Amino acid sequence: xxxxxxxxxxxxxxxxxxxxxxxxxxxxxxxxxxxxxxxxxxxxxxxxxxxxxxxxxxxxxxxxxxxxxxxxxxxxxxxxxxxxxxxxxxxxxxxxxxxxxxxxxxxxxxxxxxxxxxxxxxxxxxxxxxxxxxxxxxxxxxxxxxxxxxxxxxxxxxxxxxxxxxxxxxxxxxxxxxxxxxxxxxxxxxxxxxxxxxxxxxxxxxxxxxxxxxxxxxxxxxxxxxxxxxxxxxxxxxxxxxxxxxxxxxxxxxxxxxxxxxxxxxxxxxxxxxxxxxxxxxxxxxxxxxxxxxxxxxxxxxxxxxxxxxxxxxxxxxxxxxxxxxxxxxxxxxxxxxxxxxxxxxxxxxxxxxxxxxxxxxxxxxxxxxxxxxxxxxxxxxxxxxxxxxxxxxxxxxxxxxxxxxxx
Amino acid sequence: xxxxxxxxxxxxxxxxxxxxxxxxxxxxxxxxxxxxxxxxxxxxxxxxxxxxxxxxxxxxxxxxxxxxxxxxxxxxxxxxxxxxxxxxxxxxxxxxxxxxxxxxxxxxxxxxxxxxxxxxxxxxxxxxxxxxxxxxxxxxxxxxxxxxxxxxxxxxxxxxxxxxxxxxxxxxxxxxxxxxxxxxxxxxxxxxxxxxxxxxxxxxxxxxxxxxxxxxxxxxxxxxxxxxxxxxxxxxxxxxxxxxxxxxxxxxxxxxxxxxxxxxxxxxxxxxxxxxxxxxxxxxxxxxxxxxxxxxxxxxxxxxxxxxxxxxxxxxxxxxxxxxxxxxxxxxxxxxxxxxxxxxxxxxxxxxxxxxxxxxxxxxxxxxxxxxxxxxxxxxxxxxxxxxxxxxxxxxxxxxxxxxxxxx
Numbered sequence: 001x002x003x004x005x006x007x008x009x010x011x012x013x014x015x016x017x018x019x020x021x022x023x024x025x026x027x028x029x030x031x032x033x034x035x036x037x038x039x040x041x042x043x044x045x046x047x048x049x050x051x052x053x054x055x056x057x058x059x060x061x062x063x064x065x066x067x068x069x070x071x072x073x074x075x076x077x078x079x080x081x082x083x084x085x086x087x088x089x090x091x092x093x094x095x096x097x098x099x100x101x102x103x104x105x106x107x108x109x110x111x112x113x114x115x116x117x118x119x120x121x122x123x124x125x126x127x128x129x130x131x132x133x134x135x136x137x138x139x140x141x142x143x144x145x146x147x148x149x150x151x152x153x154x155x156x157x158x159x160x161x162x163x164x165x166x167x168x169x170x171x172x173x174x175x176x177x178x179x180x181x182x183x184x185x186x187x188x189x190x191x192x193x194x195x196x197x198x199x200x201x202x203x204x205x206x207x208x209x210x211x212x213x214x215x216x217x218x219x220x221x222x223x224x225x226x227x228x229x230x231x232x233x234x235x236x237x238x239x240x241x242x243x244x245x246x247x248x249x250x251x252x253x254x255x256x257x258x259x260x261x262x263x264x265x266x267x268x269x270x271x272x273x274x275x276x277x278x279x280x281x282x283x284x285x286x287x288x289x290x291x292x293x294x295x296x297x298x299x300x301x302x303x304x305x306x307x308x309x310x311x312x313x314x315x316x317x318x319x320x321x322x323x324x325x326x327x328x329x330x331x332x333x334x335x336x337x338x339x340x341x342x343x344x345x346x347x348x349x350x351x352x353x354x355x356x357x358x359x360x361x362x363x364x365x366x367x368x369x370x371x372x373x374x375x376x377x378x379x380x381x382x383x384x385x386x387x388x389x390x391x392x393x394x395x396x397x398x399x400x401x402x403x404x405x406x407x408x
Numbered sequence: 409x410x411x412x413x414x415x416x417x418x419x420x421x422x423x424x425x426x427x428x429x430x431x432x433x434x435x436x437x438x439x440x441x442x443x444x445x446x447x448x449x450x451x452x453x454x455x456x457x458x459x460x461x462x463x464x465x466x467x468x469x470x471x472x473x474x475x476x477x478x479x480x481x482x483x484x485x486x487x488x489x490x491x492x493x494x495x496x497x498x499x500x501x502x503x504x505x506x507x508x509x510x511x512x513x514x515x516x517x518x519x520x521x522x523x524x525x526x527x528x529x530x531x532x533x534x535x536x537x538x539x540x541x542x543x544x545x546x547x548x549x550x551x552x553x554x555x556x557x558x559x560x561x562x563x564x565x566x567x568x569x570x571x572x573x574x575x576x577x578x579x580x581x582x583x584x585x586x587x588x589x590x591x592x593x594x595x596x597x598x599x600x601x602x603x604x605x606x607x608x609x610x611x612x613x614x615x616x617x618x619x620x621x622x623x624x625x626x627x628x629x630x631x632x633x634x635x636x637x638x639x640x641x642x643x644x645x646x647x648x649x650x651x652x653x654x655x656x657x658x659x660x661x662x663x664x665x666x667x668x669x670x671x672x673x674x675x676x677x678x679x680x681x682x683x684x685x686x687x688x689x690x691x692x693x694x695x696x697x698x699x700x701x702x703x704x705x706x707x708x709x710x711x712x713x714x715x716x717x718x719x720x721x722x723x724x725x726x727x728x729x730x731x732x733x734x735x736x737x738x739x740x741x742x743x744x745x746x747x748x749x750x751x752x753x754x755x756x757x758x759x760x761x762x763x764x765x766x767x768x769x770x771x772x773x774x775x776x777x778x779x780x781x782x783x784x785x786x787x788x789x790x791x792x793x794x795x796x797x798x799x800x801x802x803x804x805x806x807x808x809x810x811x812x813x814x815x816x
């Protein structure tokens with residue numbers, strides 16, 4: 001019985017005609033081994049950013065149907081070229097855009113969520129020995145407009161397709177061989193991890209790890225799709241994302257993650273009453289802005305005593321939209337934007353049974369003289385917003401503190 | 409009552425962000441004057457060729473769903489950008505791809521023909537004061553695959569949309585201000601023509617005039633859509649393509665047209681019996697190759713007496729496909745390809761009533777010592793295949809002979 005595998009290839013895997021040709025060769029070998037691949041591809045590396053730059057040259061703030069139609073064209077190019085390369089090798093293919101597969105999403109342009117996928121067409125093609133080559137990152141909404149799924153959207157497409165056809169595994173090919181305990185560029189002693197639980201990976205994704213988008217892991221967890229992150233350029237195994245029971249090695253902290261692209265908005269004074277905050281965060285959510293950490297506190301200064309201060313963090317990409325919303329809603333409020341912030345976090349399912357982690361976290365940063373601006377915790381993670389300038393020393397010292405350093 | 413106008417803009421009109429912004433400004437002025445535009449756009453100039461080059465780097469001969477999906481992405485980019493530019497100016501828009509409009513075609517990839525368009529969505533948008541911005545050049549077939557309409561396909565899209573919504577006029581904006589009696593780069597004394605009949609324009613298109621594609625004019629003629637060819641960069645009127653009764657100035661010959669990209673295939677000996685030719689031209693037609701002129705003659709040489717020679721011409725673009733078909737079908741036949749040929753033609757509805765035109769045509773070329781390889785005529789045109797090297801002197805002398813030269 002042949003194994004149906006969803007295989008997702010990122011931008012570097014299809015980054016040039018040469019890369020596309022060698023990917024086609026590798027797929028031919030996979031097929032010869034009896035695999036029945038369903039391929040999902042991203043845009044050629046750099047293309048999506050090039051398209052975004054064109055749009056932003058006209059209007060940096062516009063997000064709507066035309067924006068998604070524009071940036072979805074990158075995947076259309078890469079899957080067509082990959083299909084041509086496979087056809088040349090005698091492999092029958094069917095390149096597929098979202099409208100052809102019925103990848104139905106909501107209408108939050110640039111950050112749409114998948115609502116439904118009809119997997120029957122894929123199964124039909126695979127049964128006819130035709131290789132489906134699916135454009136990642138895109139969907140269509142109920143009005144037939146193209147939508148896009150945001151950064152990491154092609155991974156989400158792949159795992160959602162695997163869920164729709166009840167595939168056991170989804171392979172995500174990338175330019176790194178595995179997931180590390182921390183970003184090796186930031187923490188040279190970071191080492192590879194062979195298994196993470198869905199929960200850990202979701203926290204890491206939520207915290208800004210670039211490895212997998214949170215929605216992708218969410219869908220994997222919900223439908224039990226085992227995700228295998230591995231290298232495009234090496235044949236060896238990488239990192240598996242699995243149900244918690246299947247992850248053996250449970251360190252207290254399994255990784256140190258960071259997000260160097262954080263920005264903090266500070267508002268003062270916040271209009272009194274519950275209406276303003278509700279309206280603000282509802283509007284931001286409607287625009288697709290993900291507000292990360294929120295803190296509110298009362299002013300202590302005599303002249304403004306009793307007035308409320310609000311701080312919240314968003315990713316750098318969401319700064320223009322957020323600024324626009326604040327311009328409309330926070331009319332008599334002093335709005336202060338602090339850029340060049342970073343969020344540093346430690347994650348591990350083992351934290352559930354080890355209460356001392358927070359104390360060690362704060363003690364480590366204090367020893368390194370790293371001021372903490374905002375803090376947030378969950379059952380399996382602790383995060384702090386710090387200055388970008390402090391990021392490296394914070395990450396390195398936490399990595400050592402929680403015994404993650406590789407042994408030379 | 410506002411006037412609904414289909415307005416088609418070519419690659420140079422959307423060739424850069426600056427051009428797109430100034431096109432958006434012009435459309436805002438049109439709307440302020442009370443026009444209700446339906447916009448059709450080509451890909452940014454050069455983009456389609458860039459995409460074709462990518463495909464051909466992998467496989468120069470492949471034509472199929474992936475090819476059309478690839479090259480259709482150019483229009484997707486340009487209409488999205490134009491929509492963003494109009495939205496920035498406060499104009500509500502709806503960018504539309506073929507699948508959204510139901511532009512149904514056959515499945516002849518790279519040269520599909522439109523079978524049906526549902527115009528109701530366009531009318532609905534226009535009635536809501538939303539400007540539809542339609543990707544030219546593309547359609548979808550019954551299997552939901554993207555198709556493309558071949559060179560000049562965006563003009564065809566525009567006229568077909570105008571026909572579908574029963575618009576009186578279709579404006580085709582281009583980088584030349586009007587249609588000339590001949591290509592001014594080839595014949596410096598060429599002058600502008602204010603009106604052509606559909607028949608003349610169809611002959612000119614069939615003969616390789618780059619101005620409008622024949623299918624576009626065919627659709628215009630069939631549905632009575634008046635086509636107005638005009639400049640993107642000047643506001644004045646250009647050339648109208650109209651029913652014959654509305655064209656006043658009926659010169660015997662109204663234009664000298666040429667196609668510098670002709671290639672001739674010569675086959676010898678042709679297998680006897682009617683089967684071979686039927687099979688050959690059926691197969692070429694099925695692949696979408698348009699065979700232009702066909703001649704057949706019996707050999708006079710003693711050694712091969714009674715055997716048949718076949719010659720036919722195709723455009724340069726169709727040479728690879730034709731060669732492939734001949735490789736499969738003409739196994740024991742000597743196939744000779746002559747490239748660098750050109751076709752020169754004179755066209756005019758007035759020829760219907762003036763029988764002497766052919767004689768003047770041949771006499772003119774004879775005087776100039778231009779050898780003629782193949783000839784073909786219709787009720788309103790005479791064409792000859794000559795060497796590319798003779799093209800300029802042939803065109804210039806015919807233009808003078810038929811009193812088309814501009815008076816200084």
